[in-house]
Amino acid sequence: MNLNIFQITVRETGETFPCKPDETVLAAMLRSGRGPFVCGCFGGGCGICRMKICAGEYEKVKRMSRAHVSEDDEKNGVALLCCVRPRGDMVITKLS
Amino acid sequence: MGFFGTLRPGLVQMRVLDLDKTLDFYTNVLGLDEVGRTADGRVMLKGFDEFDHHSVTLRLADEAGLDYVAFKAACPDTLEELKAKTVAFGYQVTELPANGEQPGFGKRYSFKISTGHTFQIYSDVELAAKGPQIKNPDIWTTPPRGMKAQRMDHFLLYGPNVAEAERFLKEVFGMYVPEVCNAPDGSRVAAWITGSNKPHDLAFVEYPKPGKLHHLGFYLQDWRDVGDAADLIAINHLKLDIGPTRHAITRGHSIYFWEPSGNRIEVYAGGYTAYPDNPQRVWDFDQLGRGLFYFSGELIPSFLEIVT
Numbered sequence: 554m555n556l557n558i559f560q561i562t563v564r565e566t567g568e569t570f571p572c573k574p575d576e577t578v579l580a581a582m583l584r585s586g587r588g589p590f591v592c593g594c595f596g597g598g599c600g601i602c603r604m605k606i607c608a609g610e611y612e613k614v615k616r617m618s619r620a621h622v623s624e625d626d627e628k629n630g631v632a633l634l635c636c637v638r639p640r641g642d643m644v645i646t647k648l649s
Numbered sequence: 650m651g652f653f654g655t656l657r658p659g660l661v662q663m664r665v666l667d668l669d670k671t672l673d674f675y676t677n678v679l680g681l682d683e684v685g686r687t688a689d690g691r692v693m694l695k696g697f698d699e700f701d702h703h704s705v706t707l708r709l710a711d712e713a714g715l716d717y718v719a720f721k722a723a724c725p726d727t728l729e730e731l732k733a734k735t736v737a738f739g740y741q742v743t744e745l746p747a748n749g750e751q752p753g754f755g756k757r758y759s760f761k762i763s764t765g766h767t768f769q770i771y772s773d774v775e776l777a778a779k780g781p782q783i784k785n786p787d788i789w790t791t792p793p794r795g796m797k798a799q800r801m802d803h804f805l806l807y808g809p810n811v812a813e814a815e816r817f818l819k820e821v822f823g824m825y826v827p828e829v830c831n832a833p834d835g836s837r838v839a840a841w842i843t844g845s846n847k848p849h850d851l852a853f854v855e856y857p858k859p860g861k862l863h864h865l866g867f868y869l870q871d872w873r874d875v876g877d878a879a880d881l882i883a884i885n886h887l888k889l890d891i892g893p894t895r896h897a898i899t900r901g902h903s904i905y906f907w908e909p910s911g912n913r914i915e916v917y918a919g920g921y922t923a924y925p926d927n928p929q930r931v932w933d934f935d936q937l938g939r940g941l942f943y944f945s946g947e948l949i950p951s952f953l954e955i956v957t
Contacts, residue, residue: 601951
């Protein structure tokens with residue numbers, strides 16, 4: 554087990570992809586080619602990578618547009634995956 | 650008689666999530682010059698080949714996107730004429746005082762159009778302290794940086810009721826519509842609109858949410874500069890959307906990418922010379938891929954669907 558690589562699991566499909574602690578979850582998803590990746594601006598502005606983090610520790614490394622993630626959303630684990638890095642294994646799920 | 654009402658889109662105010670990083674992009678990568686800061690911390694910028702005080706302001710905000718766009722009217726009389734016509738068209742107009750929220754700019758009139766975007770018009774603006782030379786002028790004063798963006802060129806706006814916006818710009822601003830794209834039922838999907846010889850000063854795509862920005866476009870000299878911009882996108886780890894490519898619509902050479910706050914930017918060169926008496930070019934929706942991306946002929950979902 555490599556302690557420096559975290560596993561991100563997509564709840565709907567059970568598929569996983571590795572994510573390094575110094576990369577965003579979206580960058581890892583794009584690199585692995587796994588997961589429901591749709592990516593846009595990678596800047597927290599466009600909102601296309603909005604998902605819910607169901608489990609796991611993470612840190613926000615960029616501001617997320619309030620047009621897509623409200624304060625309440627943020628408290629409830631909704632995030633733009635281009636703006637978060639893992640601090641452990643994570644489980645993510647799609648939002649309607 | 651030259652231009653009919655508006656000379657060009659002369660000012661945009663952009664919302665950014667990270668002012669320092671986004672400003673670094675605008676100055677060191679895109680190549681605009683910082684003109685100064687407003688009392689409330691917004692940053693004023695201009696291209697090296699622009700004469701007016703500034704053309705872009707960046708405002709730190711909690712969401713990305715566009716605050717407003719402003720068009721320069723040919724003279725103060727034209728400004729008043731455009732204002733009166735705007736009121737007669739049915740839009741509520743607010744007057745913004747000279748040298749207020751936009752230093753260097755004269756009186757502006759502000760109003761919201763059918764697509765949910767705030768438009769402004771003005772006629773007076775101070776010349777920039779550091780504009781292009783005018784006496785036996787050299788091609789530039791200091792070497793252009795980065796992508797060497799010469800000037801702000803155009804923007805593509807997404808919102809509802811493009812047909813009304815198009816009618817407003819024709820009837821009130823005196824613009825014309827060199828190119829359009831229609832749905833199979835004949836309804837308007839997109840319109841490329843100009844008040845000059847540029848193939849577009851602005852464009853619209855029909856979209857249910859109001860007030861959205863698809864991209865802000867800046868003018869480069871030529872196809873080679875577009876290629877060099879692609880290198881700078883890679884070197885600076887910016888996220889590419891599509892290109893370098895050519896549009897059949899407008900005929901411009903182009904590349905699209907996102908700045909650090911997530912607003913899509915286009916750098917663009919060439920394009921045909923438009924004239925108001927030329928017949929309108931019409932695209933069927935099923936040919937739009939070829940119209941937008943002439944080499945591949947394929948639409949990409951990110952380009953159509955992602956806006957700020």
